[in-house]
Amino acid sequence: xxxxxxxxxxxxxxxxxxxxxxxxxxxxxxxxxxxxxxxxxxxxxxxxxxxxxxxxxxxxxxxxxxxxxxxxxxxxxxxxxxxxxxxxxxxxxxxxxxxxxxxxxxxxxxxxxxxxxxxxxxxxxxxxxxxxxxxxxxxxxxxxxxxxxxxxxxxxxxxxxxxxxxxxxxxxxxxxxxxxxxxxxxxxxxxxxxxxxxxxxxxxxxxxxxxxxxxxxxxxxxxxxxxxxxxxxxxxxxxxxxxxxxxxxxxxxxxxxxxxxxxxxxxxxxxxxxxxxxxxxxxxxxxxxxxxxxxxxxxxxxxxxxxxxxxxxxxxxxxxxxxxxxxxxxxxxxxxxxxxxxxxxxxxxxxxxxxxxxxxxxxxxxxxxxxxxxxxx
Numbered sequence: 126x127x128x129x130x131x132x133x134x135x136x137x138x139x140x141x142x143x144x145x146x147x148x149x150x151x152x153x154x155x156x157x158x159x160x161x162x163x164x165x166x167x168x169x170x171x172x173x174x175x176x177x178x179x180x181x182x183x184x185x186x187x188x189x190x191x192x193x194x195x196x197x198x199x200x201x202x203x204x205x206x207x208x209x210x211x212x213x214x215x216x217x218x219x220x221x222x223x224x225x226x227x228x229x230x231x232x233x234x235x236x237x238x239x240x241x242x243x244x245x246x247x248x249x250x251x252x253x254x255x256x257x258x259x260x261x262x263x264x265x266x267x268x269x270x271x272x273x274x275x276x277x278x279x280x281x282x283x284x285x286x287x288x289x290x291x292x293x294x295x296x297x298x299x300x301x302x303x304x305x306x307x308x309x310x311x312x313x314x315x316x317x318x319x320x321x322x323x324x325x326x327x328x329x330x331x332x333x334x335x336x337x338x339x340x341x342x343x344x345x346x347x348x349x350x351x352x353x354x355x356x357x358x359x360x361x362x363x364x365x366x367x368x369x370x371x372x373x374x375x376x377x378x379x380x381x382x383x384x385x386x387x388x389x390x391x392x393x394x395x396x397x398x399x400x401x402x403x404x405x406x407x408x409x410x411x412x413x414x415x416x417x418x419x420x421x422x423x424x425x426x427x428x429x430x431x432x433x434x435x436x437x438x439x440x441x442x443x444x445x446x447x448x449x450x451x452x453x454x455x456x457x458x459x460x461x462x463x464x465x466x467x468x469x470x471x472x473x474x475x476x477x478x479x480x481x482x483x484x485x486x487x488x489x490x491x492x493x494x495x496x497x498x499x500x501x502x
Contacts, residue, residue, distance in 0.1 A: 159184075159321035162314040166191070166211070168218055171410045171418045172372035174349045178218055179417065183384055184315045185475065187322050189238040189414050191215055192376045194369060196346035199228030203367050203376050205243040210325025212242025216249045229254040229344055231353050232334055233365045233378030233414065235264035235499070241273055243332045255334040256342060258355045260363030265333040270499055273331040282327070289323040311471040358392035359399040360414075362499055366399075368406065375408035383416025385465035385476050386428050388484025390499045393436045393491055400429045431461045432484075439488035449489050456485050 159165070163182020170176050174195040180186050188211050192203040200223060206212045219227060227250040232240045240257075247253060257265065264270040274281050293316050300312030336342075344351040352368040360379040367376035379387060380399055403411075404422055411419040419425075435456070442452045458481050465480075466472035490497055 157321055158317040158324070159314070162318050162321075164318050164321055166214060166218065168222065169418060171412060172369070172374050175369060175372050175374050176222055177412050177418055178215060180415075181417075183416075183472065183475075184311070184318045186415050187211070187238055187318070187325075189233075189236075189379070190412060190416075192367065192374075192412050193219055193222060194349050194351055195223050195225065196228070196344070196349050196351070198346075199225045201344055201351050202227055202230045202246070203365075204233050204239045204378070205230055205241070205246050207238035207241050208322065208325035209242065209245050209328040209330070212245030215242055216246060220249075226250050227253045229256060229351075230334075231351075231365055231367065232257040232261060232265070233367075233376075234361045234363060235261050235270060236361070236379065237271070237273055237331075239378070240265060240331060240334075241329050244330045247332065254336055255332070256336045256338065256353065257334040258363040258365050259337045259339055261361070261365065262334050262337045262363075264361075264363065264499060265331055271331045273329055275331055275333070277328070277330070285326065286323060289319055289326070293319045293323070305470075308470060356399045356402050358395035358497075360387065360391050360396065362390075362392070362497070364399070366403070368408075373407060373409040374412060375403065375406055375410070376412040377403060377414060379414035381411060381419075381425050381428060382414040383419075383424055384472055385480050386431070386484075388480045388482075388487055390497055391484060391487045392497055393432050393484065393488045397429060397432050397436070400425055400432070404429070427464055431458075431464070431480075434458075434461060435484050435488045436491070439485060440492045443489060443492040449486065452489050453482065453485055458485075 162184050163180055164184065166178040166188060167181050168176050168178055176193045178191040178193065180188055187207040189204050189207070191206060194201040200219065206215050227246060230243060230246060230253055232243070243255065296312050296316035296319065300309045300316065303309040303312055338353060338355070340355055342353045349369060349371060352370065354366045354368060355363070356366055364378050364380050366378065366380065380403065404425055409420065411425065413419065413424065435458070438456050439452055442455055447455065462473055462476050466476050487497055
């Protein structure tokens with residue numbers, strides 16, 4: 126596990142759950158620690174029979190987007206939230222959209238913000254199918270990849286709680302040192318996110334899916350058929366892409382996200398190929414893994430250009446015999462940073478941790494012919 130506080134904050138979505146005795150927070154109430162931070166999910170309708178549950182603001186988003194598709198005889202969810210608390214709120218939000226049962230949950234990848242609410246969703250709809258690609262399902266069963274236990278573990282809960290409270294304290298201290306009121310406010314809101322997140326992680330488990338697919342899996346329906354596809358390695362080795370052909374909605378998981386991509390354990394060359402396939406699809410709406418739904422290809426193209434830039438720079442430096450540390454010092458991602466975050470200092474701070482450092486590492490390993498490691502440790 127990474128030890129630097131901010132580096133660890135990047136990985137908080139994938140760590141073990143918090144202390145088992147903590148109280149469950151209410152659904153987005155004013156008294157919750159993160160009530161004003163954009164932490165609690167809201168609902169957006171993106172097409173007939175299709176909604177997205179998303180966190181409206183970036184502070185260090187614990188939850189990936191959850192897409193809800195209403196079919197004739199039930200609902201299909203893409204992803205399940207980051208925690209037990211998130212899973213419970215997803216159940217409430219979904220029940221507010223339709224009285225139909227959830228018939229299936231497709232997990233797009235192994236990162237903890239995608240599967241860790243699944244156990245709570247299955248408490249509400251125990252007969253729901255659970256589905257992932259073969260690679261993702263294997264990671265969900267593998268304690269060497271996942272930090273969240275498959276069964277309750279009090280020791281892991283307590284250890285995680287100590288770490289998360291350490292992050293919260295660190296962020297408060299950083300806020301006091303911040304050079305501007307705006308940055309100070311961001312640090313304080315992020316500290317409240319971590320506080321709420323710790324509450325939500327109470328009782329969180331990693332549940333492996335029961336079904337897998339390799340290339341394609343279809344859940345047919347006359348109103349809103351769902352096509353789950355694996356188009357190649359991208360952000361992880363098992364990213365599922367969802368296509369809704371009647372609504373022309375493309376749900377990408379973390380293959381496309383906003384405001385900028387995450388680069389941990391990624392496959393730059395293959396990711397480029399997947400993005401080109403997605404760009405050619407006739408979608409009207411693209412639902413990213415994080416961020417607001419999109420009606421064009423601008424963010425997709427931005428990520429594609431960034432990957433091509435990183436791959437090209439790193440390959441050239443590796444050919445000169447440079448080490449990873451030398452490559453990290455030499456690669457220039459300033460134009461990318463400007464493209465993704467403009468002059469926003471807060472987003473720029475996280476761009477470095479979420480994207481710049483990890484994607485250069487992945488590109489280096491790829492250029493050296495070394496295996497890409499599916500882990501955030």
